[in-house]
Amino acid sequence: MAEQVTQARSTRSGPGRVLIAVYAVFAVSAAGRSLVQLGTKADEAPFPYVLSAIAAAVYVAATVALARSTRRSRQVAWSAVLVELVGVLVVGTLSVVQEDWFPDDTVWSRYGAGYGWLPLVLPFAGVAWLLHTRRAAATTRPAAQHDPADGGSTESAPPR
């Protein structure tokens, strides 16, 4: 069997599928917004617009890396998700403390409040999923039984 391929649980299977869908939505919307901002009015608010572009790049990287789900892309996904976490916390704080630096909003302004706080939740979900799939990889090796379906089926069974 293709043992080396199934060493780590795929980040694109199970709940990861939903996570990637949400990341893709943010990748497309942040990239689109950023292109319009930098393309039509870059000089109006360069600082937030550059931050928007960085956020867009991070979302695109996270989406592609999680969806590719190779060993190499796992590292890229880790970097993207951690940069995203730091970004939303730092930019979120700056947007509250230094309001005059932000004549226009970025995705991460006020911790993503303009996007239903999802930009704040998303990196935590990403870290949790990467940790979960890593642990699944460690436990599947001795058992040699890799369940391609939703791994939570036995966990979520009611107690009685």
Place this chain on the structure above:
Amino acid sequence: MLEPLSITLTIAALALAAVVVGYVVIDRRPDRTLLAALTLLEAGLVAQCGIGIWQLVGDSVEVSAVTFVGYLIGALVVVPLTAVWAVGEPTRSGTAVLVVGLLVVPVLVLRLEQIWDAGG
């Protein structure tokens, strides 16, 4: 913007999202009925795109054309793209992917209204 269509699309997308959540809860795969409903919603989104571009060209409104058309196209592709991504995962997680796409539709429709009103 054509307000009745926007309201219909918003309600339809939210209702469908609720139905699909029900599918996820009872661990049921998308069936023909759901597919038909999704197709109907997509037809409405196609109509919205056509009418939106028609109005943009026809009226002399100060609407940011790039942003407006961007949102129209986004609303056009989000349901088919999430459907394709959902089909690749034959578990309840795959079904849940549809919820993501369906919840994006009302957001895009709302943003379209805001952009249109800001320009009008």
